[in-house]
Amino acid sequence: MGLTGSDSVEVFDVSGGTPRSIRKIKTGAGAHAFRSAGDKRHVYVSNRVANTISKIDLHTLAVVDSYTAPGGPDCMEIPAGGKQLLVTSRWAKRLTVIDLETRQVVRQVKVGRSPHGVWTLDHASR
Numbered sequence: 001m002g003l004t005g006s007d008s009v010e011v012f013d014v015s016g017g018t019p020r021s022i023r024k025i026k027t028g029a030g031a032h033a034f035r036s037a038g039d040k041r042h043v044y045v046s047n048r049v050a051n052t053i054s055k056i057d058l059h060t061l062a063v064v065d066s067y068t069a070p071g072g073p074d075c076m077e078i079p080a081g082g083k084q085l086l087v088t089s090r091w092a093k094r095l096t097v098i099d100l101e102t103r104q105v106v107r108q109v110k111v112g113r114s115p116h117g118v119w120t121l122d123h124a125s126r
Contacts, residue, residue: 006031009045011061023061027054035076035085038124044085046073053085053098067098070105075117078124088115 007029011022028047035044037055045054046069053073055065067085071092078085085098089108095115097107 028052033075036126038078038082044076048072077118077120079120080122082124086118088118090114
């Protein structure tokens with residue numbers, strides 16, 4: 001679960017009768033939204049205040065990569081092929097496209113006030 005305003009996400013084991021906290025993973029200030037990488041191993045977390053996206057390995061429960069994402073990154077989507085990350089840049093009023101191989105912002109599209117949510121018909125598996 002992401003704790004907006006915090007700098008981490010918390011992992012819970014919900015397989016038993018009573019959920020229990022397993023670990024807190026420090027990702028960055030303003031940890032907010034999650035998106036599966038589509039590889040059945042990693043998940044992305046947006047960190048609104050830090051202006052970053054953290055990549056978490058679900059096997060080790062550790063951050064394995066981080067990407068700069070300007071403008072208060074919020075919701076995310078990964079188009080089919082898994083080479084780009086689409087991010088709503090909440091404070092910048094834009095949709096940001098990050099190339100995951102080069103780790104660079106390759107495009108920003110002005111979309112209007114406080115964009116929240118992004119979804120494509122042809123996306124990476126969840």
